[in-house]
Amino acid sequence: MEKIITVLPGDGIGPEVVASAVKVLQVIGKRFNHTFHLNYAAIGGAAIDQYNNPLPEETIAMCEASDAILLGAVGGPKWDNNPPALRPEKGLLKIRKHFDLFANLRPVKAFPSLLASSPLKREVAENVDLMIVRELTGGLYFGEPRKKTDAGAIDTCVYSREEIERIVENAFELARLRRGKLCSVDKANVLDTSRLWREIVEEKKKQYPDVETEHNLVDSVAMKLITNPGHYDVIVTENLFGDILSDEASVITGSLGVLPSASIRGDNFGLYEPVHGSAPEIAGQGVANPAATILSVAMMLQYSFGLKEEAAEIERAVAAVFEDGYYTADLAQEHTRTLTTEEWTEKVLNE
Amino acid sequence: MEKIITVLPGDGIGPEVVASAVKVLQVIGKRFNHTFHLNYAAIGGAAIDQYNNPLPEETIAMCEASDAILLGAVGGPKWDNNPPALRPEKGLLKIRKHFDLFANLRPVKAFPSLLASSPLKREVAENVDLMIVRELTGGLYFGEPRKKTDAGAIDTCVYSREEIERIVENAFELARLRRGKLCSVDKANVLDTSRLWREIVEEKKKQYPDVETEHNLVDSVAMKLITNPGHYDVIVTENLFGDILSDEASVITGSLGVLPSASIRGDNFGLYEPVHGSAPEIAGQGVANPAATILSVAMMLQYSFGLKEEAAEIERAVAAVFEDGYYTADLAQEHTRTLTTEEWTEKVLNE
Ligand SMILES: CC(C)[C@H](C(=O)O)[C@@H](O)C(=O)O
Ligand SMILES: CC(C)[C@H](C(=O)O)[C@@H](O)C(=O)O
Numbered sequence: 013m014e015k016i017i018t019v020l021p022g023d024g025i026g027p028e029v030v031a032s033a034v035k036v037l038q039v040i041g042k043r044f045n046h047t048f049h050l051n052y053a054a055i056g057g058a059a060i061d062q063y064n065n066p067l068p069e070e071t072i073a074m075c076e077a078s079d080a081i082l083l084g085a086v087g088g089p090k091w092d093n094n095p096p097a098l099r100p101e102k103g104l105l106k107i108r109k110h111f112d113l114f115a116n117l118r119p120v121k122a123f124p125s126l127l128a129s130s131p132l133k134r135e136v137a138e139n140v141d142l143m144i145v146r147e148l149t150g151g152l153y154f155g156e157p158r159k160k161t162d163a164g165a166i167d168t169c170v171y172s173r174e175e176i177e178r179i180v181e182n183a184f185e186l187a188r189l190r191r192g193k194l195c196s197v198d199k200a201n202v203l204d205t206s207r208l209w210r211e212i213v214e215e216k217k218k219q220y221p222d223v224e225t226e227h228n229l230v231d232s233v234a235m236k237l238i239t240n241p242g243h244y245d246v247i248v249t250e251n252l253f254g255d256i257l258s259d260e261a262s263v264i265t266g267s268l269g270v271l272p273s274a275s276i277r278g279d280n281f282g283l284y285e286p287v288h289g290s291a292p293e294i295a296g297q298g299v300a301n302p303a304a305t306i307l308s309v310a311m312m313l314q315y316s317f318g319l320k321e322e323a324a325e326i327e328r329a330v331a332a333v334f335e336d337g338y339y340t341a342d343l344a345q346e347h348t349r350t351l352t353t354e355e356w357t358e359k360v361l362n363e
Numbered sequence: 364m365e366k367i368i369t370v371l372p373g374d375g376i377g378p379e380v381v382a383s384a385v386k387v388l389q390v391i392g393k394r395f396n397h398t399f400h401l402n403y404a405a406i407g408g409a410a411i412d413q414y415n416n417p418l419p420e421e422t423i424a425m426c427e428a429s430d431a432i433l434l435g436a437v438g439g440p441k442w443d444n445n446p447p448a449l450r451p452e453k454g455l456l457k458i459r460k461h462f463d464l465f466a467n468l469r470p471v472k473a474f475p476s477l478l479a480s481s482p483l484k485r486e487v488a489e490n491v492d493l494m495i496v497r498e499l500t501g502g503l504y505f506g507e508p509r510k511k512t513d514a515g516a517i518d519t520c521v522y523s524r525e526e527i528e529r530i531v532e533n534a535f536e537l538a539r540l541r542r543g544k545l546c547s548v549d550k551a552n553v554l555d556t557s558r559l560w561r562e563i564v565e566e567k568k569k570q571y572p573d574v575e576t577e578h579n580l581v582d583s584v585a586m587k588l589i590t591n592p593g594h595y596d597v598i599v600t601e602n603l604f605g606d607i608l609s610d611e612a613s614v615i616t617g618s619l620g621v622l623p624s625a626s627i628r629g630d631n632f633g634l635y636e637p638v639h640g641s642a643p644e645i646a647g648q649g650v651a652n653p654a655a656t657i658l659s660v661a662m663m664l665q666y667s668f669g670l671k672e673e674a675a676e677i678e679r680a681v682a683a684v685f686e687d688g689y690y691t692a693d694l695a696q697e698h699t700r701t702l703t704t705e706e707w708t709e710k711v712l713n714e
Contacts, residue, residue: 101552131487131590152503152520158555164523165559169503172515199603201452204509208516231610238589239482239614252550256607259582263590 013046015317016078020071023057023100024290025300026084032302032357033082033309039361040313040322051078055107056086056100056290066103072110080316081107081283082309085290100290108148113275113283114175115182116146117311118258120241122265125334128345130266132238137265139242143190144261145183146254148275150175151205153251171205171250176212178278183248184220193245194225197233197253209250230257237261262287269342270330272307274315282316284308298352301340303330306360329363364397366668367429371422374408374451375641376651377435383653383708384433384660390712391664391673402429406458407437407451407641417454423461431667432458432634433660436641459499464626464634465526466533467497468662469609471592473616476685479696481617483589490593491616494541496534497605499626501526502556504602522556522601527563529629534599535571544596545576548584548604560601581608588612613638620693621681623658625666633667635659649703652691654681657711680714
């Protein structure tokens, strides 16, 4: 197989973790006889510095000519006081919208060897294996009108039927491939967009009689993700609720540094990035945890290229290195060995 | 002191927990020589059944003639398929808006004797002592336009400068009376309402140089409430973020059944209610935990009537009963004694 990948290292630890993930990708390519062509481009703060634009035309053009995108992370204190249009995260919001990447998939799975780092009791966190499907191109993030004056401000949450239908279908399909359980999250006791959302889930579920479907309010799910996270298989929700709940879910297994994500659309094109941020405070020290980006490459192989075996191989290697007690500094516990980004990546490559 | 209180028992376990709290109120009245006149009225499902209106005029009139409101809980499966205007929670939303109860205060404090019920590790949860100040009458909950058709739906998040200023001032004042730390929560990297919110906090903080102020994004706070809840003193945020974060925070100390809340405005008038819901599945069995409602009465004494000593007395009594190992069924652990609602209330009264 021959594929073109645009690589967007971004800011902070982005370039470091992306470098590790690229090494893994290349080893997989050699071993399974695939050719991955990598083209590098700028996004976020790095792009603001170079082009005065968090998502330059050059970057868009390169992504358009490729089969998938691998992103590091964006942002940092250097750009914190920039006007909204010149902030790193604007690059992220624009690339999602430009490429219509409406489905954000965030799996959260407990690694037995990382549970000691979890703030939750072991028995609460140990069986967690869930996937949050977040709508990524609609809702309050993009609705018009949006406006701020000195006297007041307004944002608008809009969803069309089509926007809800496609993400809900996506989630049903995923649930079918997993344990067959879907929890749709809304605030239907208050919001009209949520009422429509709930109606559409009710309609669609007739086409998925094999999927066990429930509705739950966002405030209630915010509780249950802590008290009983093992309850969930697939969670589907709108953009802002998904932002909050997926970050909440990301810490329950003690493994924020190892969580990957995929942002996809109807065809095979997608953007893959770690859930964690750019961590400017440790950037350049060679101590960042590359696991999340490496696992994002596994998601790319699976979702964009259909290479299931190759993806599984990466997941197996990462889990094996953790089992052997090798961690980067963020996960270091007593009686474990703390490795640098490069050393840890070497262990994965050896596996 | 002589005060008139409107009591709204509501649905599910509402009447049971309110009955307990009223007993405590009366004992405090006798002991400290205050007269509390209690008038009962209907809200929620009970009011729909009786008046076909979740907040009847009669109830509003009675509340208007009183100094404070004590509410049990509203809602239940019986009314779940009603049209939006005839749903129990509509009564709650209307009473908040009608009386302009813009500040919702939700303290979360760890009881050492309840930590075993927490999903968090003891060392993470044990130092929690925070107060969420949630804006309660603006934002997406009430903004216009709001509309649902078959083709799409829309909700509007609006905040005026005045609405933000008053809640932010309220939070600064509270922080000053506590540990002097304020965390303002927004999504200023995406929303215009959040950018105005952040600007106003920046302005106001000049008047509170003694308060240590920080801004944090809602997704990041959703994580930190789990990984390091002890970090927070006062958290202030808009209506929907407050709904989600305060429910999330309510489970971290294992004591959802014991959390009170106050919904107040500029003067001394306020509505007091437990954070938990109407728990229809255990209603009528006499096993509900009345602690949250009893502690809501303590908040009433403190915030509406300025009776600090009386409030402290109730808090002390509740804590003492827990320390003695007496719990209702929801909190029962091995080696503790499980009491009914009435028995547990008796223990508090004896204290
Ligand atoms: C950086 C920010 C705009 C972004 C979001 O809110 O979507 C981030 O929090 C995320 O979840 O990817
Ligand atoms: C019942 C519902 C409308 C309400 C809200 O969302 O405000 C509840 O969740 C609360 O927090 O008091």
